[in-house]
Every structure is written in structure tokens, then in C-alpha cells.
Amino acid sequence: MIRNYIKIAWRNLRKQRGFAFINIFGLAVGLACCLLITLYVADELSYDRFHAKADRIYRINADIKFGGNDMRMAVSPDPVGPTLKNDYPQVEQFVRLHERGTWLVKQARAATSLREDHITFADSTLFDVFTLPLVSGDPKRALALPNTVVISESAAKRHFGGQDALGKTLIFDNNKAYKVTAVMRDMPTNSHFRSDFFLTMLNDEYPWGQWLSNNHYTYVVLREGVNYKQFEKNFDAVIEKYVGPQALQAIGSTMDQFRKAGNAYRLWLLPITDIHLHSKQQIEFMPAGDIQYVYIFSAVALFILLIACINFMNLATARSANRAKEVGVRKVLGSERQQLIGQFMSESVLMTVLAMVLALIMVVVAIPFFNTIAAKELSAQSLLSPYLLPVLVVLPIAVGLLAGSYPAFFLSSFRPISVLKGGTATRKTNVSLKNVSLRSGLVVFQFMMSVILIVGTIIVYRQITYIQTTNLGFKRDQVLTINDVYGLGKQAETFKQEVMRLPGVVSGSISGYLPTPSSRNDNSMFPEGQIDQRKAVQMQTWGVDHDYIKTLGMQIAQGRDFSREFGSDSTGIILNETAAKLFGGTNILGKRISRFDDPQGKTFKTYTVLGVVKNFHYESLRRNIGALSMVLSPNSGAASFRLSSTNLPALVKQIEAKWKQIAPGQPFSYQFLEDSFDSMYRAEQRIGTIALTFAGLAILIACLGLFGLAAFMAEQRTKEIGVRKVLGASVFSIVGLLSKDFLKLVVIAILIASPIAWYAMSQWLEDFAYKIDIEWWVFALAGLLAISIALLTVSFQSVKAALMNPVKSLRSE
Known part of the structure; x- marks a missing residue:
């Protein structure tokens, strides 16, 4: 039975090549966008999860309000890690990192230094907290002695070529000699911090014991079963016991007096797996991501996929009249409704499987360009991971069933006697009207999402332009x-x-x-x-x-x-x-x-x-x-x-x-x-470019569906057009007749999309202290673009129908 379904489905696709191409290509583009965004979102969500103790590692943040300044910092006082480890048994281990930025580095006898960007001081407990596999060296002793350094494989190749770096000496800052005690594998790109050189904290020239200074990234590992929110309550006692005396000595104020004056001092924990997407702290190791963009792109992927599915449903239901007699004959010959549903579902799934194959080819071709835009190192091979491979299997089936469900149930409901007589195809006379209403609603949804994406792209680019052109108070050019x-x-x-x-x-x-x-x-x-x-x-x-x-x-x-x-x-x-x-x-x-x-x-x-x-x-x-x-x-x-x-x-x-x-x-x-x-602002620039790209693809998919619907409507009204031309109707009037219904739908989509887009972009702009105003012309421009694109799409088929020889039109049967 299944084999027969597939064989008949393949014959129908070959018979209706134009219809099949629009559906398969539109679905393929939608699926390709969905897969690319899935790779992006999966990468964003994977940050810092490679550590074996990732579920128990937390960074200590410091929020301080004092002297007219409200500081939310990713760094904390240098004694807080050792103190927590010493005073609280819930703390299994701690490590501090002190980033020193860029230094000049060379071999002991080399004449030329190399500029290295990632130099970090670290406690000897580095490898007890983080999972950083070593190629050579002992993790327990690597940073335990003064003048020792752990370097990455890439750094070893840069400075020592193919030689074994272990035991060799590197000169930092032209005068500081460090012995290489371990070589680690390069840190994964999905880490909120990266370093090619970890120098022992024993050589960090720092005035230790300063509770009022915040310069170290401090991480703690809590023991199994410890609730970090409950553990945070201990910080009040830590502040009173250790910060209070130094504050009293420095500014002559107890912590109570400090708070009563409107100031604040707070230490709190942030799970390491939340740092990349959820941190709003200052002085991060690297520019952080934003969970909002994950939500936005996930929604965009879903919407683009829905637009592609809507195209399928629109075109399948629109062409239902062409298959009405087929359904009637099948029912007269004994086909059950379940068999007809299975047949149409098989056609839908076959199309989505073909679309998925084409989509995978598109992803392989597009991923280098997407990596350039998104500043990622994604690979199409990631789709074969245990987490994403099921998506490749389930997605085309799910999309096929979703996109084919309504057409299958709609077509299978035709009454055989009516359709074979050329009468009403369905059991109820108002079903065809409902069918038209559904198609109209789906077209509105498609262009509503397209307009939202257009407005979002315009506002992102206007904000970036504002940033680049606003008076900064200094002259940055040349x-x-x-x-x-x-x-x-x-x-x-x-x-x-x-x-x-x-x-x-x-x-x-x-x-x-x-x-x-x-x-x-x-x-x-x-x-x-x-x-x-x-x-x-x-x-x-x-x-x-x-x-x-x-x-x-x-x-x-x-x-x-x-x-x-x-x-x-x-x-x-x-x-x-x-x-x-x-x-x-x-x-x-x-x-x-x-x-x-x-x-x-x-x-x-x-x-x-x-x-x-x-x-x-x-x-x-x-x-x-x-x-x-x-x-x-x-x-x-x-x-x-x-x-x-x-x-x-x-x-x-x-x-x-x-x-x-x-x-x-x-x-x-x-x-x-x-x-x-x-x-x-490269993150915002990247977001703007990605938004523009996917907005264009969403519009492309919507226009493919509109093109197919316009072709179908022109085909259905062939004789009407011929009669009108014989009676003297102009090409312009016929084009207007065929286009106005679609344009009404686009205008409705603009009216619905505008307030939604305004709210969404207002929320995005809230992150900026200095920002543009959202002006009315942005929505007018987005609407004009949508109308122009829809008009061009529909007009192509309308003009083609209007220019057809009326004699030929009236002869068609």
C-alpha cells in the first residue's frame, strides 16, 4: 500500500511540474533557513557545557552602587574565592582568573616577539574546576610553582613549531621568563572565556586581600546537591565579616550606614552555562551573547517554516478543483476516505523529503557565508550529531504531515456524485467559501511576518547608523x-x-x-x-x-x-x-x-x-x-x-x-x-545582516506562494478574461481585476503587523541609553515594499493572462 501511495504521488508530481517546483523549492528554502538557525541556536545554547562540572560551576559577580555610579561587574574581590572555600563546606573548589590582555611573547633566544591577545593569570586549581584536556603535562602541578605557564596547542605551534614545548622557556613582556609546564588542547569556541596562555597566579603582581577592589573572575564549584540560590544567602554574612571592616577603615562607615546612605554592595552567583546568553555584567572576558536573539531567531525559523507550509496548503487547496474528479472516481471505485487521506499525505511527505534533500544541499553551500555573517564556526556535519540528527529525520515527516493535513482532509471530503456531475464538490455549500477564507488568512499571515521582518531590519540598521554618525564627544576618524x-x-x-x-x-x-x-x-x-x-x-x-x-x-x-x-x-x-x-x-x-x-x-x-x-x-x-x-x-x-x-x-x-x-x-x-x-556594535551589525537575509528569504517564499496562487486564479478565470477582452476590457483593467484581491490581503497584513513590529522593536531599543525614535515612515516604507513586491509577483501572471488571445481562451476546456 505504501509503495503504491509513493508511486502515484511521484506520478502526480511529474504531471504538475510547475506546481511541484514551487512547493518543493519554497519548502527547501524554508527548511534550509530553519536548519541554519537551528545550528546557530544550538551553538549559542552549548556555551560552557563541555565542562564536566558545568552544572555545579558558578561565577561570583559583584554589584556595587556607590558615589553616583551603579556598577554590575563580572569580577569580584580577590579574597572571596579562598574565603568561601575555607569557611563553607558547600564549596568544593574555587579558581580565580585575572586577564592581562595583550603581551609580547617570544622564545628565550628568539629575536622577534609575537603579539598574543589572550594572556590570563590563573590559580593552580584551574584544572580542578574547568575541563581543559592536556596534551602533555600534569594538571595538578602545572601552575603550582612560580614562573610557570600552560599554553595551548596553537600557541605551541606558533612559538615552537613541531618541537615539544614542554619544559621550554617563553619570555613575556620582554623581561619575564616562564617555563612551559603543560600544553592543553585549544579551548572550544563555545566558551565565554578563551586563553592561549595561563600564567601561574603566584606571579600576578597584585596587592592581595582587597575586599573593596574587584579585579578577578572568581568561579566556585559547589558540592553535589547544593542549591546555589540558598547558598547565596551566606554572602550577607561574608560582606559583614570581611567587607565591613575595610569599608569602615576606608570611608569611616559601617555597612548599615553604607546602605542607609543609598549605597549597595552585593555578591551573587551566576551559573557558568548562563554567562554567555544571560549576563548583563560589565567587564566580561568577551562580548556576551543575548538570549533575546536566540528567541528572535528561533521565532524567525518557525515563521519561515510556517510560511513555506502555508504555501503548500494554499496551493494544494487552491488546485483542489483540478483533482475533484480524481477523488470522485476513486470513491466510486471503492476507496475509503482513510485511503485518500493516506494518498494525499504520502504526496505531501514525499515533497518534504525531496525538499529536505535540496535544503541540505543549500545548507552545505550557504554555511560558509552564514559563518561569515554570524561570526561563527558552524559545520554542516553538526547536523549529524546525536542531538540534531533526529531533527533531520522527524522534521520532513512532521512538516509533511502539517502542511498536507488540511489539503488531505479537505480533498478527501469531496462528494463523488457532486464532483462527477460537475456540481458542488463538498458536503456543504459553504466549505468552498471557508476554503477561500482560509487561503486569504494564510496569505495575510505570510505577509504579516514579512512586514515585521522588514520593519525590524530597517530599525536595526537605523540604530547602527545612528551609533556610527552620532556626535561622540571626540573625533574618531583618521x-x-x-x-x-x-x-x-x-x-x-x-x-x-x-x-x-x-x-x-x-x-x-x-x-x-x-x-x-x-x-x-x-x-x-x-x-x-x-x-x-x-x-x-x-x-x-x-x-x-x-x-x-x-x-x-x-x-x-x-x-x-x-x-x-x-x-x-x-x-x-x-x-x-x-x-x-x-x-x-x-x-x-x-x-x-x-x-x-x-x-x-x-x-x-x-x-x-x-x-x-x-x-x-x-x-x-x-x-x-x-x-x-x-x-x-x-x-x-x-x-x-x-x-x-x-x-x-x-x-x-x-x-x-x-x-x-x-x-x-x-x-x-x-x-x-x-x-x-x-x-x-558588531553584534548588532551581524544581527541586522542576518535579519535582512532572512527577511528577504521570507518574502521570497511568500512570493512563491503568491505567484502560484495568482497563476491558479488566472487559470480558473481564463474564460472570464476572454469574454471581458471581447467586450472591450483593457489589459490594465484586467490586471487590476486580478490583482486587487491580493493587494487587499497585503494591506490587511500591514495593518496587523505594524503595531506588533513597533512593540517588538521598542523592546529591543530599550537596551540602548541613546537610541533613535521609531517614526511612522518606517512602517510606510515597509508597507510600500510589501505592496510593491506583491504587486510585481501577481502582475506577472495577471499581465500574462490579460495578453492571452481571447479566441484561444474561449476555446479552452
Whole structure:
């Protein structure tokens, strides 16, 4: 029986090639989109699940509200891990990570260093917490001694080629020797942190024991059966016992007084498997994902699949008249309704299986392009994993049954006597009307989803454009940033002066702080002599040189910039407008403010306010501009040069030549400040590109269905069109006659989609402190695009029908 169903189904598909192509191709595109998004979502949900103890690993986060600043940090005080392990038996193990960013690394006897981006200090318990398989070395002893390092296989190949790296020496930062005690496999890409070098924490030059400083990523493993929410309640006691005394010593306030003043200090646990998608903390190891995008893309995959299924149902029910007599004959010859349903379901499943095969080919072809857009390393082979392989088997059957269910039950319900006489095909006269209403509703749903995707894409791109063009408070264009200037040692200033002599270089500055994602240096500052938590201002403090503000194109709102003419400027400070406002705002110039000069809060350093710089964005536009100050301080992290050349590549080569003259063994690494700023919003740019791609595919699938329906309607009204043409109807009037019903449906879809799209995008924009307004013309444009696309699709068939010879039309039977 099944074999017979399949044979007849195959004959019907061959007989109706055009109909079959539209259905199979539309389903294939829908299935391919669904599979690609499934791979994307599966990868996003897999982060950090490769650790054997992933269900028991938690990161300690610190939320602090103090001095006008509300900080939600992924880092915590350095003693919190050891303290929890010592005081609470529920804690099985802990590990701390201290990211040090980029360093220059080379073999002990190598002449040239390599720039390595992922350098991290780690406790010797690293391998007790995380599952990081070693190629060689002992995990228990790898980081137990000073001057030891664990490196990845990739790092070993870069520095030692094919040689065994174990026991060899690497030089970090040009002067620090570390012995390679283990080589680990490269960390998976689906990890919220990655590092090629883990240096022993014993060499981290840090003032340990600081409960008021937050600089370490701390992870704990709780014992089996421990509820982490219940365990979190112990943090109140930890704060009172350990944070309280240091707070009392530093700001003369107990924790109760601290909270009564409107401040807050909170430690809490975040499961490691939630970090990538659910963390909203600052100072993450890497840019985190967003669970909202997982929900959005999952919904998009479902909607695109539904649109493809709707096409099938629309076309199958629309062409029901062509198969009415077939159903009548089969019933007269003794076919049961169940057999007819099985026949039509077989045709549907056969089509979806063929569509799945075509979809898999599409996925294999498209996945490299999708990886480029989504910044992923997905592989089509992942579809064969134990988790996704069942999807490949079940999906075409499920889609086939879903898409074929209504046509099968509808077609099998035809009354044989009526259809063989050419009368009403169904038991009830209003069924055909219901059929038309259903098709209309499905067309509305298709274009409703298409309009929502179009509106979403327009708004995402408008927000990105707003970010790229808004006044940031500094000039980011044509600013060249050269990394790792510390590698020049005492010759850093010489390099700066040499570059300044080149034609096309306007100004230059050396500083480790830039208005892009970079290292932070938060300090609490007080009016001189008033160590009072109510008057404290928590702010970032940047060490800069005399030319920093000029080079970055910032503007002084009050007072003056740093000047070499005043030796006293070494104790001067420049505030941004937010910090100045928190200190009182008026008459701020000349005021003296102090900060702690040692971790214990026993000594202070006092500065005189020289000026106020206009607010500028130094973090993502998702956040409001916080308090910030600048002081003169040597910091050779990076050199920035403002350029005014029409031939930037040639000028960059000249700067590189100066670098190599002064430091021939150091790598020359640079980027433009504009590119660094744009990197903060690459996630949104990727989302916009992916949304645009899938919006286009959704519209394509919807138009395929509309094209098929228009072809069918034109075929059904062939004689009507012929009569109208004989009676003098114009081509334009016939096109309008055939198109207006479809256009009505598209207009209804626009009216329904607009408020839904407005709400969804308003929620998305809530994540940005600085954002665009959603204007009416966005919906008008999306509607116009949808109408234009639908009109072009329908008009092709309408014009074709209108141009047909009426004699031929009237002869057709």
C-alpha cells in the first residue's frame, strides 16, 4: 500500500511540474533557513557545557552602587574565592582568573616577539574546576610553582613549531621568563572565556586581600546537591565579616550606614552555562551573547517554516478543483476516505523529503557565508550529531504531515456524485467559501511576518547608523592607534616625536586608555579632607599625557587642558561634565579632590581641578556616560596619532618604518580608532545582516506562494478574461481585476503587523541609553515594499493572462 501511495504521488508530481517546483523549492528554502538557525541556536545554547562540572560551576559577580555610579561587574574581590572555600563546606573548589590582555611573547633566544591577545593569570586549581584536556603535562602541578605557564596547542605551534614545548622557556613582556609546564588542547569556541596562555597566579603582581577592589573572575564549584540560590544567602554574612571592616577603615562607615546612605554592595552567583546568553555584567572576558536573539531567531525559523507550509496548503487547496474528479472516481471505485487521506499525505511527505534533500544541499553551500555573517564556526556535519540528527529525520515527516493535513482532509471530503456531475464538490455549500477564507488568512499571515521582518531590519540598521554618525564627544576618524608601545621601553617618547615629524601627522599621544572597550581604572574620590561616603564620587581615572585631549579631538567646557608650561599640572586633574556635576557643578575649577593612594585607605593623593572636558562616550551607547577623570601619568599601552593625509596606507608604512628603526624585534600592530569603536556594535551589525537575509528569504517564499496562487486564479478565470477582452476590457483593467484581491490581503497584513513590529522593536531599543525614535515612515516604507513586491509577483501572471488571445481562451476546456 505504501509503495503504491509513493508511486502515484511521484506520478502526480511529474504531471504538475510547475506546481511541484514551487512547493518543493519554497519548502527547501524554508527548511534550509530553519536548519541554519537551528545550528546557530544550538551553538549559542552549548556555551560552557563541555565542562564536566558545568552544572555545579558558578561565577561570583559583584554589584556595587556607590558615589553616583551603579556598577554590575563580572569580577569580584580577590579574597572571596579562598574565603568561601575555607569557611563553607558547600564549596568544593574555587579558581580565580585575572586577564592581562595583550603581551609580547617570544622564545628565550628568539629575536622577534609575537603579539598574543589572550594572556590570563590563573590559580593552580584551574584544572580542578574547568575541563581543559592536556596534551602533555600534569594538571595538578602545572601552575603550582612560580614562573610557570600552560599554553595551548596553537600557541605551541606558533612559538615552537613541531618541537615539544614542554619544559621550554617563553619570555613575556620582554623581561619575564616562564617555563612551559603543560600544553592543553585549544579551548572550544563555545566558551565565554578563551586563553592561549595561563600564567601561574603566584606571579600576578597584585596587592592581595582587597575586599573593596574587584579585579578577578572568581568561579566556585559547589558540592553535589547544593542549591546555589540558598547558598547565596551566606554572602550577607561574608560582606559583614570581611567587607565591613575595610569599608569602615576606608570611608569611616559601617555597612548599615553604607546602605542607609543609598549605597549597595552585593555578591551573587551566576551559573557558568548562563554567562554567555544571560549576563548583563560589565567587564566580561568577551562580548556576551543575548538570549533575546536566540528567541528572535528561533521565532524567525518557525515563521519561515510556517510560511513555506502555508504555501503548500494554499496551493494544494487552491488546485483542489483540478483533482475533484480524481477523488470522485476513486470513491466510486471503492476507496475509503482513510485511503485518500493516506494518498494525499504520502504526496505531501514525499515533497518534504525531496525538499529536505535540496535544503541540505543549500545548507552545505550557504554555511560558509552564514559563518561569515554570524561570526561563527558552524559545520554542516553538526547536523549529524546525536542531538540534531533526529531533527533531520522527524522534521520532513512532521512538516509533511502539517502542511498536507488540511489539503488531505479537505480533498478527501469531496462528494463523488457532486464532483462527477460537475456540481458542488463538498458536503456543504459553504466549505468552498471557508476554503477561500482560509487561503486569504494564510496569505495575510505570510505577509504579516514579512512586514515585521522588514520593519525590524530597517530599525536595526537605523540604530547602527545612528551609533556610527552620532556626535561622540571626540573625533574618531583618521586616528591611528599603535598597540604595545610599552615594548619600546624608554624610547616610547622618542618614537612619538619621530612620528610627529612626518608630513600628515597632526598630533600624537601615548596613553593606555582610549574611548573604546579597554581596561578600566575605577577610583573613589572625595572633596579634600572630607572622607564621607555621601560626598564620594566613583569614577574612572585615566592616566594620559599633555597631548591626549587635543589628539582625540575632545573639547574643554571649562578651564584648560594640561600644559607643559605649568609644572604643577602633575597634580592637576580634568573631570568630565558628569563628574563635575557630581562634585557640585558650579565653581569646580581650582577645587581639590582626593583619592586613596594605597589599598588600605591610609594615605591619599590630592589633585587640583584644572578643567572640565565635555562629556564623550567611552563605553557602548547602551550605557549613560559615567563619571571620568584624567591625570598626567606615564602609561605606554598605546600611541594615538591624528592624521591628515589623503594617502593613509603610505603614511602608515612610514610610521611602521620608524617603529622598526627603534624596535626591530617588536611586532608592529595597529588599528584605526573608528574600527575599534565600531567593534562594540558588531553584534548588532551581524544581527541586522542576518535579519535582512532572512527577511528577504521570507518574502521570497511568500512570493512563491503568491505567484502560484495568482497563476491558479488566472487559470480558473481564463474564460472570464476572454469574454471581458471581447467586450472591450483593457489589459490594465484586467490586471487590476486580478490583482486587487491580493493587494487587499497585503494591506490587511500591514495593518496587523505594524503595531506588533513597533512593540517588538521598542523592546529591543530599550537596551540602548541613546537610541533613535521609531517614526511612522518606517512602517510606510515597509508597507510600500510589501505592496510593491506583491504587486510585481501577481502582475506577472495577471499581465500574462490579460495578453492571452481571447479566441484561444474561449476555446479552452
